[in-house]
Amino acid sequence: MTTEHDAVRDLLAAWALGALEPADERTTTAHLADCAVCADEARRLRTVVRALDGSPADGTAFDEPRPGRPGPPKAPPAEPASAGPRADGPPTAVPARALRRRSAAPAVAAHAAPYAAAVAGLSGLLPEAEGRWTTPVVHDWDVHATVAHLIAADEPLATRLGIDTPRPLSGIEADADWDAAWNRRTGELIAHEHGRTPAETVAAWSAQAGALLAAPEARDPQAAARAVTLMGMRLPVADHFLVRGFETWIHTDDLGRALGLTVPPPPEEHLRRLVRLAVRVLGAALGPGAPAVLFSVTGGPEWVLGSDAEPVRAELALDPVDFCLLVGGRYTPPEVPRGATGDESAVRNVLERAASLAWL
Structure with missing residues (x-):
């Protein structure tokens, strides 16, 4: 039997994103006034959202899989198609309210909007990983490692934009082949983050993502027009923000399928970009x-x-x-x-x- 406590816990991610229906908002607010456990969890979730400096915007909830979608995320060709066991049963719509509206950083330019929406989508999904951080996701990564990988993936753009990244320095040679260097850096950061708690890893990813979305290049198309070479691609900074949005959505989809959830595609305008x-x-x-x-x-x-x-x-x-x-x-x-x-x-x-x- 579902208690009020259980029902409110299922609504906390949506509450943090400001996405509750009025009736659910009233129920949740009243419960938080009397329940210290839920109040602490609600504060933690809202801290993550505020770290991204986001505000609610319309979007799409988790829903049923699209026909013809691929199965579990693929590992490299030499590995089996399945990256590991999936959650039992069909995908569920448990966190639908959490992504009924997508959060986006305020005043970001159009080129950064897909990344802002993808970051908000992942923030809405991660509470569902509670207690399941070791679930296999893709390649040889579990949920914890996948979030750590996203820290490594965002790091080159953050570093190029002058954002402080207070993590262990890379021992990789400056002239190393980019994909070998990237794989090694991912390995370094996964090993580092596995020595910390999942909450600390999520906080580190959120802080870096928030700093990227607060950078002048995320808000000013002219500042983002200069071309830089990252990940072997020479593109305008604006396009590197699109690459970050693309990868964040792909890995959110990986995480959703590993946890038995279905992640919606980007909004139509973002998908076109x-x-x-x-x-x-x-x-x-x-x-x-x-x-x-x-x-x-x-x-x-x-x-x-x-x-x-x-x-x-x-x-x-x-x-x-x-x-x-x-x-x-x-x-x-x-x-x-x-x-x-x-x-x-x-x-x-x-x-x-x-x-x-x-x-x-």
């Missing part, structure tokens, strides 16, 4: 010598990828979320649902090159 960036990166990776393919995403524009000096040899259409999951390494080329006509080898070349971009 992520798709456009991924198409630009994919086009550069294919180069002008690749067979020309007319590529489109459902409900979106079309692009010609590859040679612009030869006739189009094939047409390829993907759902925008599926395209992002392919680029993020959560689909393999044979798995991803697609509509395709024409030269199968040209289509396969695009899909394989898109999948090769994944480093998450």
